[in-house]
Amino acid sequence: MGSKAKEQAKEVKEYVKKRYGELAKGCQSCSPSCECGTSTVDVGLKIGYSEEDLKSVPEAANMGLGCGNPVVLANLKEGETVLDLGSGGGIDVFLAAKGVGQKGKVIGIDMAEEMVERARFTAKKYGYKNVEFRVGEMENLPLMDSSVDVVISNCVINLAPDKDRVFREAHRVLKHGGRIMISDLVTKGELPENVKKSFEAWAACIAGAMEKTSYLETIQKSGFENVRIVSESTYDIDISDELKSKITSVKVKAYKA
Numbered sequence: 001m002g003s004k005a006k007e008q009a010k011e012v013k014e015y016v017k018k019r020y021g022e023l024a025k026g027c028q029s030c031s032p033s034c035e036c037g038t039s040t041v042d043v044g045l046k047i048g049y050s051e052e053d054l055k056s057v058p059e060a061a062n063m064g065l066g067c068g069n070p071v072v073l074a075n076l077k078e079g080e081t082v083l084d085l086g087s088g089g090g091i092d093v094f095l096a097a098k099g100v101g102q103k104g105k106v107i108g109i110d111m112a113e114e115m116v117e118r119a120r121f122t123a124k125k126y127g128y129k130n131v132e133f134r135v136g137e138m139e140n141l142p143l144m145d146s147s148v149d150v151v152i153s154n155c156v157i158n159l160a161p162d163k164d165r166v167f168r169e170a171h172r173v174l175k176h177g178g179r180i181m182i183s184d185l186v187t188k189g190e191l192p193e194n195v196k197k198s199f200e201a202w203a204a205c206i207a208g209a210m211e212k213t214s215y216l217e218t219i220q221k222s223g224f225e226n227v228r229i230v231s232e233s234t235y236d237i238d239i240s241d242e243l244k245s246k247i248t249s250v251k252v253k254a255y256k257a
Contacts, residue, residue, distance in 0.1 A: 009161035012202050016159050017111050019203040023063065024089070024114035040064035044091075047249070048072065048183075057094040058122045067155035067205065067249040068183025071095040073230050079103040080149040083173060085138045085166070086110055086156025090119035090131070096152065097131050107148070108133045109141060139165040143173045151180040155249075158185050158208040163215075167222035174256040180224065182252045185235055186212040189246060209247065216252065224254035 040062045044054050048069035054062060071092050076082065076099030084093050087108025096106045108131065110116050119133045136142040138153075138160055151170045160166045170180055187209050201207035210218065220227045235249040 012161055012199065012208075013111075015199040016203050020088070020110075021112040021114040023065075024112060024118045049091075053095060056098065057091055058126050060118065060122045061089045061091040061094050063089040063091070065089070065155065066091075066183065067185050067235055068251050069095075070152040070154050070181045070183045070251065071099065073251055073253070074099070074150055074152055074179075074181040076100050076104075076150065081147065082106045082150045082152060083141075083143065083148045083170075084108045085141075085151065085153035085170065086159070087119060087133060088115050088154075088156075090122055090133065092152060092154050093119065093131050093133070094123075094128065096150075097128055100130065102130055104130060106131045107143070109136045109138065111135065111137045139169060141169045141173055145172055146175045148173050149175055149178050151178070152182070153180075154183045155185060155205050157182060158205050158210070159202065161208065163210065163218055164222065167219050167224070171223040171256055176256060178256045180219075180252070180254050181230075184215070184250060184252070185209040186215045186248050186250050187246050188212065188248060191243070191246060195243070206243065206247065212248065212250065215250075219252065219254055223256065225257045227252065227254040 041054055043064040044062055047066055065088050076096055078101040080100045082096045082100060087093050087110050090108055093106045093108040100106060108119060113135050116133045116135050123131050134142055139162055151174060157163060157166055185205050195201045196207050198207055216227050230251045230253050232248055232250040235247045236244045
């Protein structure tokens with residue numbers, strides 16, 4: 001990255017961090033992926049959570065964010081350690097906590113302190129003993145090498161300007177034989193330049209979305225094997241007609257050999 005690109009990446013990150021910090025403190029249903037006033041339950045059902053999923057976690061954990069349900073496809077096992085990149089209000093952490101049981105552990109990482117504070121409050125209020133929330137960046141994970149069994153993420157990696165580093169970090173903290181299950185947005189072809197340069201489009205998980213083939217290649221170059229799309233669908237939540245044909249929600253699974 002050149003100096004100009006680094007400065008732009010820094011500005012994007014600061015804007016996104018501030019935006020999600022505001023969401024954590026403000027209107028629960030006002031998110032980049034849905035309009036204020038839209039039911040977070042309706043959004044959750046639309047992107048892949050079941051009614052049972054949504055009823056099994058604290059209401060405050062569901063903020064109407066995301067573009068899929070990575071937990072349902074992660075095949076979690078009792079006793080595993082799971083890392084959630086960009087854990088937000090904690091919905092996927094709390095769902096994963098059920099899957100790994102009391103012998104397992106789920107760690108949520110988010111760069112917005114307000115999100116972490118919100119999730120910690122929820123975990124304490126509802127008595128979750130096998131979860132932990134930490135402030136940190138996906139590009140510099142505050143975890144030891146080879147320390148987790150599974151990495152999950154829900155529509156967050158597209159927010160990172162340096163996705164190569166994110167996937168290298170995910171690979172670093174995974175144990176050998178570990179796996180990732182990522183829900184994210186990708187594109188079909190190039191996005192318009194005005195969208196790429198829009199901070200609001202970055203915060204809405206659109207401007208940072210990569211072309212699908214390049215996204216999969218980035219994961220593979222980071223050291224992962226058996227990289228494959230488990231499922232994909234058109235993403236049309238609160239985006240313009242111009243972009244609906246270009247944005248796709250994918251669920252990607254890969255392994256650390």
